[in-house]
Amino acid sequence: MANIDRADLRDVDLNLLVAFEALMQTRSVSLMAQRLRIGQPSASHALKRLRELLDDPLFVRTPAGMMPTPHALALAEPIRAILTSIETTLFARASFEPRAERRIFRIGAMDYVQAVIADPLLAVLQAQAPGCKLILTTTDCDIVGRSLARGEIDLAVGAFPQIKTGPHQELLYRERYECVFDAKACRLGKRVSRAQWLALPHVIMSVRGDHSGPLDDVLRASGDRREVAVSTPNFLAIPFLLRNKRLMAALPSRMARAFCGKLGLSTCPLPFPAPAFDVTMIWNARTADEPGATWLRSQITAICRRMDAA
Known part of the structure; x- marks a missing residue:
């Protein structure tokens, strides 16, 4: 096989291959033009360019229609396969079969x-x-x-x-804080007053290592402040820090319900109004x-x- 420089493919117009397949199927330049929704002069010009590109008459006019030459017949299946491959590559949507996926x-x-x-x-x-x-x-x-x-x-x-x-995110749920504490160690009942809550040292979650969080903004607005004894970057560490200690924490309600009972900790609503926060799912446009x-x-x-x- 002769070596072919891919630069030669610059002269190959994909539309010419589409025209070739349409003419192979219809055996008529006018019918080819109708199928491709182009004028007959454009269809005739496409056939002329195909003949020049492939150096073969390709289709010969006969009383029975435009009959393909042996070279055209040899090209028919490869060109059909090329067009099918291009169509599949560019336009077919991938599927996801959960049981078969790896x-x-x-x-x-x-x-x-x-x-x-x-x-x-x-x-x-x-x-x-x-x-x-x-x-x-x-x-x-x-x-x-x-x-x-x-x-x-x-x-x-x-x-x-x-x-x-934006378009690439979804609100999953709205979360609120709840009090979490070791009732025995803190000598508290099932409910906590604002005064009791403020009197206890607190454990908070802070990614940056701060000693204040969203609830402290709420407290400052009413002239109150709490003592933060421990700051950790992990919510999940907090329940373990509370056990058998005179400490208070405010944790997301879903976490409080899921874990604190198993550790012998008590939960109750905050003793003051506090804003909820949204938990969202976000993704990149690339995977939308x-x-x-x-x-x-x-x-x-x-x-x-x-x-x-x-």
């Missing part, structure tokens, strides 16, 4: 969100997509945008108030229509809806 899903999330969502999500993967694996990483407002843009994670779940609302990523997002949405209904 892939890794990467999710960035706040640690408490991981704990709340990971268990039911793993159950779904084992039941519906046993060949899929899950990698969970901790993320926050400072790094989530970069992680999504670099493709380090498929999606993120958490509280991202600094990220503007990818079937596997779409399936994963739908499963997380369904899990959160079931939690709200429980």
Whole structure:
């Protein structure tokens, strides 16, 4: 086979191959023009260019129509295959078959969100997509945008108030804080007054290591302040720090319900009004229509809806 410089393909117009296939099927220049929705002069010009490109008459006019030459007949199947391959490559949508899929899903999330969502999500993967694996990483407002843009994670779940609302995010649920404490160690009953809450030292979650959080803004607005004894970057560490200690914490309600009872801790509503916060799922435009990523997002949405209904 002669060596062909791919630069020679610059002279090959894809529309000429489409015209060739249409003429092979219709055996008529006028019918080819109708099928391709072009004028007959344009159809005749396309045939002229094909003949010059391939150095062969290709189709000969006879009383029975435009009959293909032996060279045209030899080209018919390869050209059909080329057009089919191009069409499949450019326009076919990939599918996602959960039971047959082998892939890794990467999710960035706040640690408490991981704990709340990971268990039911793993159950779904084992039941519906046993060949899929899950990698969970901790993320926050400072790094989530970069992680999504670099493709380090498929999606993120958490509280991202600094990220503007857009088409590639979904509100999963609205979360509120609850008091969590060791009732025996703190000598408290089932309810906590504002004075009791303020009197106890607190444990808070802070990614940046601060000794204040969203609730402190609420307290300052009314002239109050609390003593923060411990700051940790992980929500999940807080229940363990509270056990057998005279400490108070305000934790997301879903985490409080899921874990604190198992550790012998008490929970109750905050003794003052406090704003709720939104937990959202965000993803990059790059994966917005990818079937596997779409399936994963739908499963997380369904899990959160079931939690709200429980």
